[in-house]
Amino acid sequence: MEAAQIPQQRAEQLLDAAVRYAEERHWDVCPGTWLEPAGGTERCSCGEAGCAAPGAHPTRADWAGRATGSGAAARRMWSQHPRSSILLPTGRAFDAIDVPESAGFLALARMERMSLPLGPVTRTPDRRMQFFVLPGAAAKADALVRRVGWDATAIGLRGIGEGHYLAAPPTRVGGTGVVQWARSPSTANRWLPEVDELISPLAYACGREAADARGRLS
Numbered sequence: 001m002e003a004a005q006i007p008q009q010r011a012e013q014l015l016d017a018a019v020r021y022a023e024e025r026h027w028d029v030c031p032g033t034w035l036e037p038a039g040g041t042e043r044c045s046c047g048e049a050g051c052a053a054p055g056a057h058p059t060r061a062d063w064a065g066r067a068t069g070s071g072a073a074a075r076r077m078w079s080q081h082p083r084s085s086i087l088l089p090t091g092r093a094f095d096a097i098d099v100p101e102s103a104g105f106l107a108l109a110r111m112e113r114m115s116l117p118l119g120p121v122t123r124t125p126d127r128r129m130q131f132f133v134l135p136g137a138a139a140k141a142d143a144l145v146r147r148v149g150w151d152a153t154a155i156g157l158r159g160i161g162e163g164h165y166l167a168a169p170p171t172r173v174g175g176t177g178v179v180q181w182a183r184s185p186s187t188a189n190r191w192l193p194e195v196d197e198l199i200s201p202l203a204y205a206c207g208r209e210a211a212d213a214r215g216r217l218s
Contacts, residue, residue: 011082013170018078021168024069025185027093029066030078030165031084032058035172039148042175054174056085056167062107064163064214068103085171091162094119094192096130097139097199099206100156104129107205111198119192120185123164125177131202137161137195144199155206159195 021027035055044054051057060066068074079082090096100106101123108129111118119132127154138161147154152158160166169200172180183189 005191009123011078014073014084014086015078015082016167019071020087021086021185022069022074025190026069027073027088028067028069030058030087030089031081032056032063032087032167032171033085034081035174036085043173046169051174053167056087056171056173056179058165059084059086062122063087063165077160086124086168087088087165087171088168088199090138090164090166091158093135094132094211095135095195096122096132096160096166097131097137097141097160097195097202097203098207101127101129103156103202103205103209104182106209107198107201110201110205114201116197116201117189117193118189118198119137119188119189123180123182123185123197124167125179126172129182130160130200132192133195133198134192135161138164141195141199144196145203148200148203150203150207151183152203153182155203155210156207157203 018029033055034044036045036139046049046059070076104121104123108121121132124131136160141157141159142152145157167179169175169179169181173179
């Protein structure tokens with residue numbers, strides 16, 4: 001039953017992805033929780049009925065210290081728990097700017113037209129996007145957004161930095177779907193941009209989408 005619901009191929013994809021992130025990108029990786037069959041549905045391995053991120057959060061309080069940048073260590077970790085989600089600690093190799101998905105795609109198209117430098121970008125099942133930028137971005141994101149005339153909280157933009165993490169593809173979150181790459185890691189985006197280079201188009205897109213949403217409600 002378990003093997004039928006969660007194919008072995010998917011477990012191999014998680015292991016291969018975790019090793020690749022460590023070896024090719026030099027990102028620290030940490031195994032998180034996973035999904036388990038439960039009465040025809042799935043539940044988080046943490047056992048909490050109301051888990052906020054089923055199958056996609058740390059398994060223990062010292063998760064940050066367990067994260068590794070070694071491909072061999074990652075292979076051992078995921079060989080022990082092949083269905084573990086892949087968590088990437090922020091504040092080390094990168095921070096992330098998290099925005100609503102609709103605004104993220106709008107900003108992405110604009111930044112590509114402007115030929116701005118871009119790092120990898122993830123999209124999550126709860127319709128958010130995370131733009132990878134150099135570490136330190138989270139601490140100054142709010143001030144940078146204010147400088148271009150917006151309030152970060154009001155427009156749904158936030159920085160994710162030290163002490164936090166992202167769930168990486170192909171992690172599956174509950175019954176909502178799989179974390180995916182909107183822009184995959186590649187040799188072209190190995191060098192990450194400074195947040196200062198991206199904040200204006202990101203804030204503009206978030207502000208525009210927030211205004212449109214208010215207009216639809218009025």
